[in-house]
Amino acid sequence: MTVKTPGTPASKIDRTPVTTPGGPRAREEKIVVTIRLRPLNKREQSSKDQIAWECTNDHTIEYRPNPHERVVQPTTFMFDKVFGPDSSTETVYEDGVKTVALSALMGINATIFAYGQTSSGKTYTMRGITEKAVNDIYMHIINVSFLNLLHHHYVNAHLSYLHNFGVRDNQDLLNSESGRNLKLLDDPEKGTVVEKLVEETAKDNQHLRHLIHICDAQRQVGETALNDTSSRSHQIIRLTIESTLRESSDCVRSYVASLNFVDLAGSERASQTNAEGARLREGCHINLSLMTLTTVIRKLRKRSGHIPYRDSKLTRILQHSLGGNARTAIICTLSPASSHVEQSRNTLFFATRAKEVTNNAQVNMVVSEKQLVKHLQKEVARLEAELRTPDPASEKDVKIRQMEREMEELRRQRDLAQSQVDDLRRKLEEEQRAKLSELPIPAKKCLSFSTNLLPKHDGMELSCSDRTRNTLGRQTMRQSSTAPFTLMHEIRKLEHLQEQLGEEANRALEVLQKEVACHRQGNQDAAETIAKLQAEIRGMRAIEPSPKEVEVGSVVSVNKSVSANLKEEITRLHSQGSTIADLEEKLENVQKSIDKLVMSLPANADQPCKDVNQKANNSAKKKKKLLPLASSNSLNRHNFIKSPCSPLSASRQVSNAEIENRAPVFDDDAMSGDTQAVSEKDTPTKSEGGDVSSKENTPYRRSSSVNMRKMQRMFQNAAEENVRSIKAYVTELKERVAKLQYQKQLLVCQVLELEANEAAGYNLEDDMNVPEIQEESPASWHVAFREQRQQIIELWDVCHVSIIHRTQFYLLFKGDTADQIYMEVELRRLAWLQQHLVEIGNASPAPSQSTEARKRVSCKEVDDAFDSRGKRRAVHEMGSTVGGKQRKMQFINKLWTNPHDERHVQESAEIVAKLVGFCEGGNMSKEMFELNFVLPSDKRHWFIGWNQISDLLHL
Numbered sequence: 001m002t003v004k005t006p007g008t009p010a011s012k013i014d015r016t017p018v019t020t021p022g023g024p025r026a027r028e029e030k031i032v033v034t035i036r037l038r039p040l041n042k043r044e045q046s047s048k049d050q051i052a053w054e055c056t057n058d059h060t061i062e063y064r065p066n067p068h069e070r071v072v073q074p075t076t077f078m079f080d081k082v083f084g085p086d087s088s089t090e091t092v093y094e095d096g097v098k099t100v101a102l103s104a105l106m107g108i109n110a111t112i113f114a115y116g117q118t119s120s121g122k123t124y125t126m127r128g129i130t131e132k133a134v135n136d137i138y139m140h141i142i143n144v145s146f147l148n149l150l151h152h153h154y155v156n157a158h159l160s161y162l163h164n165f166g167v168r169d170n171q172d173l174l175n176s177e178s179g180r181n182l183k184l185l186d187d188p189e190k191g192t193v194v195e196k197l198v199e200e201t202a203k204d205n206q207h208l209r210h211l212i213h214i215c216d217a218q219r220q221v222g223e224t225a226l227n228d229t230s231s232r233s234h235q236i237i238r239l240t241i242e243s244t245l246r247e248s249s250d251c252v253r254s255y256v257a258s259l260n261f262v263d264l265a266g267s268e269r270a271s272q273t274n275a276e277g278a279r280l281r282e283g284c285h286i287n288l289s290l291m292t293l294t295t296v297i298r299k300l301r302k303r304s305g306h307i308p309y310r311d312s313k314l315t316r317i318l319q320h321s322l323g324g325n326a327r328t329a330i331i332c333t334l335s336p337a338s339s340h341v342e343q344s345r346n347t348l349f350f351a352t353r354a355k356e357v358t359n360n361a362q363v364n365m366v367v368s369e370k371q372l373v374k375h376l377q378k379e380v381a382r383l384e385a386e387l388r389t390p391d392p393a394s395e396k397d398v399k400i401r402q403m404e405r406e407m408e409e410l411r412r413q414r415d416l417a418q419s420q421v422d423d424l425r426r427k428l429e430e431e432q433r434a435k436l437s438e439l440p441i442p443a444k445k446c447l448s449f450s451t452n453l454l455p456k457h458d459g460m461e462l463s464c465s466d467r468t469r470n471t472l473g474r475q476t477m478r479q480s481s482t483a484p485f486t487l488m489h490e491i492r493k494l495e496h497l498q499e500q501l502g503e504e505a506n507r508a509l510e511v512l513q514k515e516v517a518c519h520r521q522g523n524q525d526a527a528e529t530i531a532k533l534q535a536e537i538r539g540m541r542a543i544e545p546s547p548k549e550v551e552v553g554s555v556v557s558v559n560k561s562v563s564a565n566l567k568e569e570i571t572r573l574h575s576q577g578s579t580i581a582d583l584e585e586k587l588e589n590v591q592k593s594i595d596k597l598v599m600s601l602p603a604n605a606d607q608p609c610k611d612v613n614q615k616a617n618n619s620a621k622k623k624k625k626l627l628p629l630a631s632s633n634s635l636n637r638h639n640f641i642k643s644p645c646s647p648l649s650a651s652r653q654v655s656n657a658e659i660e661n662r663a664p665v666f667d668d669d670a671m672s673g674d675t676q677a678v679s680e681k682d683t684p685t686k687s688e689g690g691d692v693s694s695k696e697n698t699p700y701r702r703s704s705s706v707n708m709r710k711m712q713r714m715f716q717n718a719a720e721e722n723v724r725s726i727k728a729y730v731t732e733l734k735e736r737v738a739k740l741q742y743q744k745q746l747l748v749c750q751v752l753e754l755e756a757n758e759a760a761g762y763n764l765e766d767d768m769n770v771p772e773i774q775e776e777s778p779a780s781w782h783v784a785f786r787e788q789r790q791q792i793i794e795l796w797d798v799c800h801v802s803i804i805h806r807t808q809f810y811l812l813f814k815g816d817t818a819d820q821i822y823m824e825v826e827l828r829r830l831a832w833l834q835q836h837l838v839e840i841g842n843a844s845p846a847p848s849q850s851t852e853a854r855k856r857v858s859c860k861e862v863d864d865a866f867d868s869r870g871k872r873r874a875v876h877e878m879g880s881t882v883g884g885k886q887r888k889m890q891f892i893n894k895l896w897t898n899p900h901d902e903r904h905v906q907e908s909a910e911i912v913a914k915l916v917g918f919c920e921g922g923n924m925s926k927e928m929f930e931l932n933f934v935l936p937s938d939k940r941h942w943f944i945g946w947n948q949i950s951d952l953l954h955l
C-alpha cells in the first residue's frame with residue numbers, strides 16, 4: 001500500500017506520512033498547549049507543602065508566592081487551556097485534546113504527549129486520554145460503519161508500542177523477545193522508522209485495550225522519593241488508523257494517519273529524587289532527552305537555524321509531530337506544591353515556547369497500486385498529448401491560414417458561379433431574342449390576372465368569391481408564364497396596330513373626302529362638313545404614335561433591366577391613354593360629320609326625289625338604328641375600301657388570330673387602284689364627266705337627254721350607300737380601337753402584376769425559363785369556359801349587373817376559343833367590381849341599374865315579343881301570368897334570378913333577347929365589350945357602355 005498525499009509523487013510507499021510542497025495546502029497551526037494542575041498528593045500534604053499555583057481562569061495560571069517572597073520571575077502564564085486540580089481527565093480530553101486526537105480519523109497525523117516533572121501526573125493523565133481517545137475512535141468506527149455502509153467507509157487500527165527509547169535502548173513492549181536494541185532507521189520516504197517494530201492490528205476496542213494493558217504492564221517503573229511508580233522511560237503508543245471512503249463507483253479514497261500517545265519520563269532533580277546509581281543515570285538520560293526536546297521546541301519557536309531532531313531518539317521519533325506533518329497537543333502537568341515551584345516554572349517556560357511552534361498538518365491519502373497505475377497512465381497520456389499538441393499560438397495561425405484558403409476557394413467558386421449565371425442570362429436573352437424574332441406572335445393568349453391587385457376584405461366575401469379566386473389563382477399560375485419581354489412585345493405590336501388603324505382611318509376619310517367632293521353643289525352645309533372633315537383628317541394625321549425605342553418584332557435592349565423597361569412601358573402607356581382617347585374622339589367626330597352629311601343629302605335632291613330620298617332617309621334611319629353593329633353593305637364596302645384590318649376584307653377569311661397579330665401589309669397601289677376602280681365604277685359622274693368639281697360639267701346640266709331624275713336618284717343612292725359604308729367602316733374602326741384599348745389595359749394590368757410580383761421578391765427573370773404562352777387545348781378550354789361562365793353568371797347576380805348585359809354576353813360568348821380573352825376580361829372586371837362593392841358597403845348603383853334595365857323592358861315589348869305560344873311557355877316557365885302591367889313587371893323580375901339554374905339562365909337570356917330585339921350575328925358584336933376599369937360611383941362607370949348600347953337599342 002502506498003501512502004500519498006494529494007500532489008505527492010505516486011511513488012510514495014505505504015504508511016509513511018509525507019509532507020510535500022505540491023500537496024494540499026498544509027494546515028499551519030500552533031501546537032495546542034494545555035496545563036493540568038494536579039492537586040496536592042498525600043506526600044505534599046503531609047509535608048505541609050503550600051499551593052503555589054492557581055488557575056485563575058480557563059487560560060491563565062498564576063503563581064502564588066509567599067507573602068514575604070520576592071518574585072522576579074513571571075508569575076502569570078496563559079495557554080490554550082488550563083485545567084485546575086478539580087478538572088477530571090475526561091474534561092482535559094474533551095476540552096483540550098479530543099479534536100487533535102480524532103484528526104487521525106481524517107488522515108491527519110496527531111500526537112498527544114504529556115510533559116512535566118516527575119510525579120506531576122503525566123502517566124495519570126495520558127492513560128486517561130488514551131483510553132478516551134481509543135473509545136472515541138472505536139465509537140467513530142462503529143458509528144461511521146453503521147451510518148456509512150452505503151459509502152463503504154471502514155476503519156482499521158494498528159497498534160505499536162515503544163518504550164525506553166531514548167533512555168537506554170529502544171524496547172518494543174509488544175515483542176518482549178525482540179531484545180533491547182531496536183534501531184532507528186532513516187528511511188528517505190518514511191522518515192525515522194524503528195527497525196523490527198511489531199505492529200499489532202486491533203480487532204476491536206477490547207482487543208486494543210488489551211494490547212495497551214500489556215504494554216503498560218511491561219513498562220519499566222521505579223520508585224523514587226517523589227513517585228512510587230515513576231516511569232523510568234518514555235513511552236509511545238502509536239495507533240495507525242486507516243480509513244477508506246468510496247465516494248463513487250470508480251472513486252475510492254483511502255486515508256492513513258498515526259495517532260501517537262506519548263508519555264514522557266519526568267524531568268527530575270537528583271537532589272529531590274535522591275537517585276543514585278542506575279536511577280541517577282536514568283534521570284540523566286531522561287533529562288538529556290528532555291533537554292533536546294526543549295531545544296528543538298525552542299528552535300522551532302524561533303523558526304530559524306538547525307533543528308536538532310537527531311540529538312535524541314525522542315526527537316527523532318517525534319520529528320513529524322514537532323513542527324511537521326501532524327497536529328500536536330501537549331499537556332503540561334504541574335504539581336501545585338510550592339516545593340516544586342522551580343520545576344513547575346520550567347515546565348511553564350517549556351509550554352510557553354511550545355505554544356509558539358507551528359505544525360503543518362496534511363491529509364494523508366492512500367492510493368492503491370491499481371489507482372496508481374491508472375493515474376500514471378493518465379499522466380502519460382496527458383504528457384504525450386502535450387508533446388503532440390503544438391503551441392496554441394501556432395495552431396491558431398494554422399487555422400487562420402486554413403480559413404483564408406477556404407475563403408479564397410469560396411471566392412473562386414462565387415466568381416465561377418457568377419460567370420456561369422452571366423452566361424446563362426446571356427444565352428436566355430439570346431434565345432428570347434431569337435424566339436421573338438422568329439416565332440409568329442400567338443393569336444390568343446390566356447391573359448390572366450391576379451386577385452392580388454384587388455383589395456381584400458376578409459369576412460365580407462360573397463358566395464362565389466372562393467371559386468372565383470380559385471380560378472383567378474389558377475390563372476395567376478399562368479400569369480407567371482407571361483414573360484415581361486412578351487408583354488413589351490405585345491405592347492409594341494398593339495401600338496403598331498394602333499398606328500395602322502390611324503392610317504386606315506385617314507385613308508377612309510380621304511376616300512370620303514373624294515366622295516363628298518362629288519356632292520359639291522354649292523351646298524354650304526356640305527362645304528362646312530367637308531371643311532370640318534378635312535380638319536378632322538389633319539387632326540388625325542397629327543396623332544402619331546410615340547417614337548418607339550424598338551420596332552415591332554425587335555428585341556428590347558438587353559442592356560436595360562427587365563423591370564426598368566416594364567416601368568418605362570407603364571409610364572409610357574399611361575401617357576398614351578389620351579392618345580387613344582383622342583383617336584376615339586376623332587372617330588366619333590368623323591362619324592357625326594358623316595351622319596350630318598348623310599342627312600344633308602336629301603336636301604340637295606329635287607322635290608320629285610323626295611319620296612325616294614324620304615325612303616332613303618327612312619332607310620338610313622333604320623340603318624342608323626343598327627349602324628354601330630350593322631354589317632352594312634359588305635360587298636359595297638369591300639369594293640369601297642380594301643383593308644386587311646377590315647373585318648369585311650378578303651383577309652376576313654383568315655382567322656381572327658392571324659388578323660389581330662399579324663402586322664398588316666398595306667398594298668397602297670392595290671388599294672388606290674381599287675379605290676380608283678370603285679370611284680370609276682360606282683360614281684358614274686366621275687367616269688363619265690371626269691371633273692366632278694365643276695358645276696359646268698355636272699351630269700345634271702351637261703346632258704339634258706339623260707333622265708336627270710334617274711341620274712340623281714342613282715347618284716344619291718350611290719352616294720348614300722358609299723357614305724353609309726364609310727360610316728359603318730368608321731364604326732368598325734371605333735370598335736377596333738376600343739378593343740385595342742382594353743387589350744392595352746390588360747397588358748398594363750399584367751405589367752403591374754409582374755411589377756408587384758417583382759416588388760414582392762418574385763424573380764422576373766425566372767420566368768424567362770418558363771414557356772411564355774400556354775395554349776389551352778379545346779377540351780380543357782371547353783371545361784374552363786363552362787366553369788368561368790358559371791362564375792360570371794354568379795358574379796352578375798352578386799353585382800346586380802344589368803340583365804341586358806347578361807343576355808348579350810351570355811348569347812355572344814358560347815365557348816369559342818377566341819372567347820377566352822372576353823371571358824377572362826369579364827371575370828376580371830366582375831371580380832374587381834365585386835371587391836369594390838364590398839369596399840363601398842355594397843352601396844352600388846348596380847341594383848338600380850338592374851331594376852332600371854328591367855323597367856326598360858316595357859310591358860308592351862313583353863306583349864310584342866311573344867306570340868301566344870311563346871308567351872304561354874315563358875309564363876309557364878317563370879311561374880307567372882302575363883296580364884296587367886304589374887304582372888308583366890313581375891314576369892320581368894323573374895328573369896335572371898337564379899344563377900345556379902342553367903336552364904333558367906338560358907331561358908332568361910332568350911326571353912330578354914327577344915324582348916330587346918337582340919339577334920346573334922346581327923346587332924350584337926363581341927367588340928362592343930370595351931373594357932373600362934373605373935369605380936361604379938364614377939360617372940363613366942363601366943355600365944355606361946351598356947347604357948350607350950341600350951340607348952342605341954332604344955331600350
Ligand SMILES: Nc1ncnc2c1ncn2[C@@H]1O[C@H](COP(=O)(O)OP(=O)(O)OP(=O)(O)O)[C@@H](O)[C@H]1O
Pocket residue numbers: 037038039041116117118119120121122123124125227229230231232264265266267333
Ligand atoms: N490529577 C491528579 N489527581 C489525583 N491524583 C493524581 C493526579 N495526577 C497524578 N496523581 C497521582 O500522582 C501520582 C503520580 O502520578 P504519575 O505517576 O502519573 O506521575 P508521573 O508524572 O507519571 O511521574 P513519573 O514521571 O515519575 O512517571 C500518582 O499516584 C497519581 O495517582
